Amino acid sequence: MDVTSLLAGFLLGIAAMYLISAFLLKPSQKDAGTAPEASVTGDIKNLFDQLWQTHEQILNEMKQDLDNPDFQFHREFYVLKKNWGWNRWGFHQKGPCLAYFTDDHNNLSALLDALASHKLISKVEEAGKKSIKFRLSEGLVNLLRGKKTD
Numbered sequence: 001m002d003v004t005s006l007l008a009g010f011l012l013g014i015a016a017m018y019l020i021s022a023f024l025l026k027p028s029q030k031d032a033g034t035a036p037e038a039s040v041t042g043d044i045k046n047l048f049d050q051l052w053q054t055h056e057q058i059l060n061e062m063k064q065d066l067d068n069p070d071f072q073f074h075r076e077f078y079v080l081k082k083n084w085g086w087n088r089w090g091f092h093q094k095g096p097c098l099a100y101f102t103d104d105h106n107n108l109s110a111l112l113d114a115l116a117s118h119k120l121i122s123k124v125e126e127a128g129k130k131s132i133k134f135r136l137s138e139g140l141v142n143l144l145r146g147k148k149t150d
Contacts, residue, residue: 076124080101
């Protein structure tokens with residue numbers, strides 16, 4: 001085996017490892033130790049800024065809720081109508097909870113769809129309950145907490 005063959009094999013091995021790590025591994029595998037949902041890309045930040053312009057009232061309400069010491073660690077919230085009876089929809093919550101009302105926010109459904117499509121929230125299924133419950137991602141929590149308001 002000559003030196004040229006050894007050097008060529010070494011360089012091909014490095015190139016193959018680079019290509020595998022750059023294109024085939026998932027981001028969570030490359031960045032072990034950082035939660036994928038906790039990091040926020042520039043595209044998501046831009047999306048959030050656009051959503052803030054359109055849905056400032058509800059997003060600001062969510063921000064205020066997360067800034068409240070009573071709710072700072074809450075990640076789940078309910079979407080309800082004000083005239084729904086809490087027990088009628090299988091809603092049995094111990095302690096304080098976050099709830100947003102479609103009566104107060106006309107475009108709440110559109111906002112939730114946009115956030116869900118970008119994995120900033122996820123729907124939580126509860127067996128035997130008809131209430132609509134969502135979970136905030138840490139990425140959205142970070143965006144909300146970092147948003148400067150007037």
